[in-house]
Amino acid sequence: MPILDLQSKLGINLDKWLLQSSEQPHKRAARCHAFEKEWIECAHGIGLIRAQKECKIEYEDFYECMHRHKTLARLKAIREQRDKMMKDGTYTPPPCHSGEADNRP
Amino acid sequence: MAGAKVKQDMPPPGGYAAFDYKRNVPKRGLSGYSLFGIGIGVLVFGYWRLFKWNRERRRLQIEEFEARIALMPLMQAEHDRSTLRLLRQNLEEEAILMKDIPGWKVGECVFHTDRWVPPISSELYNLRPREELVHKNFGLASYV
Numbered sequence: 001m002p003i004l005d006l007q008s009k010l011g012i013n014l015d016k017w018l019l020q021s022s023e024q025p026h027k028r029a030a031r032c033h034a035f036e037k038e039w040i041e042c043a044h045g046i047g048l049i050r051a052q053k054e055c056k057i058e059y060e061d062f063y064e065c066m067h068r069h070k071t072l073a074r075l076k077a078i079r080e081q082r083d084k085m086m087k088d089g090t091y092t093p094p095p096c097h098s099g100e101a102d103n104r105p
Numbered sequence: 106m107a108g109a110k111v112k113q114d115m116p117p118p119g120g121y122a123a124f125d126y127k128r129n130v131p132k133r134g135l136s137g138y139s140l141f142g143i144g145i146g147v148l149v150f151g152y153w154r155l156f157k158w159n160r161e162r163r164r165l166q167i168e169e170f171e172a173r174i175a176l177m178p179l180m181q182a183e184h185d186r187s188t189l190r191l192l193r194q195n196l197e198e199e200a201i202l203m204k205d206i207p208g209w210k211v212g213e214c215v216f217h218t219d220r221w222v223p224p225i226s227s228e229l230y231n232l233r234p235r236e237e238l239v240h241k242n243f244g245l246a247s248y249v
Contacts, residue, residue: 034220057217068225070215075231081202082232091202096194099234 032065191229198232 007014016022020030021037030036039058043051052059064070085091096102135143196212203209216222230238 031223035218038218061216061218064215065222068227071225071228074213074215075228078199078202079231081206082198085202093232094194094198097198097232099237 032062035062035065038062188224188229192224195229195231 006012019036019040021033021040024030035058039055039062042055042058046054082091082093086093200211203211214222226238226241230241
């Protein structure tokens, strides 16, 4: 597919500088390694427009792993609901959530 | 005036006794070469002691690492247990809190995959006092 393929002719490998999934010190995997791997395997070599259409799910999972927007929005909603219910007096947090030191192993 | 004999303060007859006025810089101590030798010798002895102790420290460090490796299954199991316990408590509280919100699925996974995604600290300590999350994130910095 590449016309000139200069990068493999010159022996340049830029991917090892740009990806989290390249080789890391002490072989420690990145937190989102699995998601990045899935996305790259899905999107490689098929071009930008096709990748945007076909790899939407993998891309969204990878984005969520990196930035956790949906997770944090969900947590915020739960917290706000809890504060509202505590102000209304309909909810008291259980002892495990009230800041008592837990001495169980 | 040489005629009148005046009483002057003259040196005693025969002159003064001789005294030494020349510079007295005696040649003493070790030579320069031997001083260099002693300095370099002390240096080399210091280096030898340092390298020996560093090898010993390396052996002690390896022993500490081996102890950590030996304890790893236990630590990992306990950490996993703690994670699951926190997630369980959060799930039960979420079920109680979000009962009346329309369209809320309790324990919904935000990812499209079935894989186990390790939770982040904000998620584990969501309903706890903020101080616990701060301690979880930055408590290691208090070690001096």
